[in-house]
Amino acid sequence: MATLEGISRSTTGQHPSLKWAYLLIAAALMIVLVVGITVGFLADDYYSDTKAVRDAGGAGLLSDLGTIMAIPAWLVPLIFLGLATFFAGIAVVLAIIIKTLQTRGQAMELALPLILSKRANATTEEA
């Protein structure tokens, strides 16, 4: 059974689960930023050579090509992992909003009758 004191205590400070949401959002931002920074300028290196040299696969070029072709294999899933982490963070905050709305409902349920009876008493005394 919720009490006014209990609600007052539970709504003081930050919601404990909110830190998990912040953690998820920070992790997601880090993933996406790291992806953005990590992707270097390998393509610049590779495509500076003529087509004949590229097709012959000279020293280091095949390795560059392999890297260029391999990057999307992990880059795209990693970007989506970052976005999924954002959605997880947002879902956590939405779940907290539901809980907070329930608490708010309980607070109204308990506080409003008290406030109204106080006002009624004050009006009676004035009369």
Add this chain to the structure above:
Amino acid sequence: MATQSITTRGPISASGTPDAVDMTSMQSMARKMWIPFTVMGVMIVGISFLIGLFFLTPTVSDYFDHSKVDRDSAVAGSDIVDDKVTIETTKAWLPGFKFLGLGLMLGGITFLLATIIGNLRVAGGNVQRAIGASPQVLKKPLTGQLFPMAMMMGMMILIATFIISIWLASQANSYWDHSIATELNPAAAGSALLSDLSTIQSTQAWLTPLKFVGMAFLFTGIALALATIVQVLRFQSRRLVEIAGGAK
């Protein structure tokens, strides 16, 4: 209850009603802007789809109707090369345009959340006034200060990537407007053509992740706005309990 976390408005608010609590200027602006942002976003994404469907698809179809030998040997100015130029330039700028549309929609959602926060603020103040307590509102939390910045940062990144995409399309246009067999394939090391190719490929390598960085900032803004709503709701519950306890 920590009194540091709350501020009390003066006796007369901007609306002229005694003790009334109004939206902040940012919230008032957000209330007007969320619809244009969302509508523009939907329009851009829709236009991108139509361009893909009615413009890019027939061009790609036309281009690949020709044999590889014909495609490679086609000279600059021919229909085949024109098709290739259209395909490559559209592929360069269209994704940036689509992301800008998505960004505007996410910006619209952020504005909508700011409007919700503003409405909670006004309604909370009105309820307090109606029950005879002095209206108090939550002092803007850190999340409330950060979410508009994250949203603006995201929008700026997406606008920048779109501008870069347009520039990239011009580079693609100048590179692909040549015969593949006689000009592009034999291009010598250090030539302008290879330099263009190198620029196109390397720019695309970082431009795509940069678009996602912009989206990441917009999602961060949305999450922080939601966290602000949590804090406002918790403050209002606490305030109600406080009023019921006798402290005004």
